[in-house]
Amino acid sequence: MNAFAMPGAVVGAPIGPPPPSPDLPVPPTPPAPHSPAPVVDPTPTDPPLVEPGKPPPVADPPPGAFVPGRMHARRLREVYRSAGWPCCDPIEVDLLAAGLLERVRSTHGHETLRVTDAGIAHIASSLVVNRAALSRHEALVERVAREMTRAGRVAWRGLTLRAQLPPAAEGDKPRWCIARPDVFSIRNTSVEAYAQPIVHEVKVNRADLLGDLRKPDKRAAYLDLGGECWYVLGSDARGRPIGEPDEIPSECGVMVAQGDRLVVARSAVHRALPRLPFAVWMALAKAQPVGGFDDDVQDLLPGLEA
Numbered sequence: 001m002n003a004f005a006m007p008g009a010v011v012g013a014p015i016g017p018p019p020p021s022p023d024l025p026v027p028p029t030p031p032a033p034h035s036p037a038p039v040v041d042p043t044p045t046d047p048p049l050v051e052p053g054k055p056p057p058v059a060d061p062p063p064g065a066f067v068p069g070r071m072h073a074r075r076l077r078e079v080y081r082s083a084g085w086p087c088c089d090p091i092e093v094d095l096l097a098a099g100l101l102e103r104v105r106s107t108h109g110h111e112t113l114r115v116t117d118a119g120i121a122h123i124a125s126s127l128v129v130n131r132a133a134l135s136r137h138e139a140l141v142e143r144v145a146r147e148m149t150r151a152g153r154v155a156w157r158g159l160t161l162r163a164q165l166p167p168a169a170e171g172d173k174p175r176w177c178i179a180r181p182d183v184f185s186i187r188n189t190s191v192e193a194y195a196q197p198i199v200h201e202v203k204v205n206r207a208d209l210l211g212d213l214r215k216p217d218k219r220a221a222y223l224d225l226g227g228e229c230w231y232v233l234g235s236d237a238r239g240r241p242i243g244e245p246d247e248i249p250s251e252c253g254v255m256v257a258q259g260d261r262l263v264v265a266r267s268a269v270h271r272a273l274p275r276l277p278f279a280v281w282m283a284l285a286k287a288q289p290v291g292g293f294d295d296d297v298q299d300l301l302p303g304l305e306a
Contacts, residue, residue: 066098070207073126076100076119084113095119136204140234140257141182144200145290147262148185153198155185155290162279163221179221182232186284192275198268199226200255204234206242219249225280228268230255 075091079101086092086103092113095101100119105111115123141157148155158180165175183200199222203209209231212218222229230253233241245254245265253268 066094068098068122073122076115076123079113080115080123086111086113136234137202140204140232141202144183144202144232144262148183149290152188153185154188155183156284156287157183157290159184159283159287161225161283163224165217165220165224177217177221179218179225181222181225184225195276197226197273197276198228198230200230200232202232203242206236209233209243213247219252223251227271227273228253230268232257232262
């Protein structure tokens with residue numbers, strides 16, 4: 001027997017690879033290759049509702065969320081420019097809860113209100129909106145006044161006129177009020193009976209229109225000053241009129257601004273006024289009318305030699 005033969009070994013058996021050394025680590029088994037994931041089309045989604053180049057739509061606030069309105073912005077401005085004495089009403093409670101106002105107690109125990117930094121930011125944002133609405137309003141007022149001058153009338157903007165209202169009760173004296181029509185115009189004539197005064201009230205905001213329609217005395221003052229009273233309605237952000245002709249009282253006419261045109265939606269009821277009050281004539285004499293389109297006609301005339 002061979003001296004190097006291992007005991008118990010079978011003669012003639014094939015000799016395999018030697019067992020691994022106990023000092024060497026066993027190499028890990030490589031993981032099985034994963035099959036690639038199948039290509040699946042993405043889930044179809046609805047197209048965006050916003051046109052390219054336009055801001056995204058404003059989402060509705062959650063239920064119960066506090067949304068400051070025009071009354072809240074007005075109260076903030078009043079508190080900011082005053083001593084800040086509390087009114088103790090629901091508007092003030094909303095502003096305090098929203099952190100737009102804060103209470104300040106003096107050394108003597110008096111409590112006043114102060115506008116917070118968030119309140120200042122809200123005032124600034126509301127002023128931007130107000131200026132934008134005012135600029136749109138003034139632009140439409142200017143267009144209406146120019147159209148009146150183009151029609152051969154003399155137009156004024158921002159007049160303050162004294163109007164007479166019917167008595168509140170039977171047997172009482174007539175009432176007087178101050179009216180400020182956006183555009184007041186008369187015919188360019190030297191005969192007082194042919195003046196035919198017309199009042200135009202311009203509205204570019206739906207809330208402003210609805211608030212104005214709830215003031216019958218204001219409308220009665222316009223009807224007292226002019227033989228015709230017109231409401232000129234602007235358009236909203238989508239180009240739609242802010243009101244319908246059926247919403248305007250039947251005694252008033254309705255014009256709608258459509259692009260660069262003023263379209264008559266309903267004619268006004270004409271009432272003959274034999275003469276204007278003397279106070280109205282004095283107000284017209286003191287005010288500056290809108291410049292007409294024929295101001296430069298005199299320049300076309302040849303100069304006169306001395």
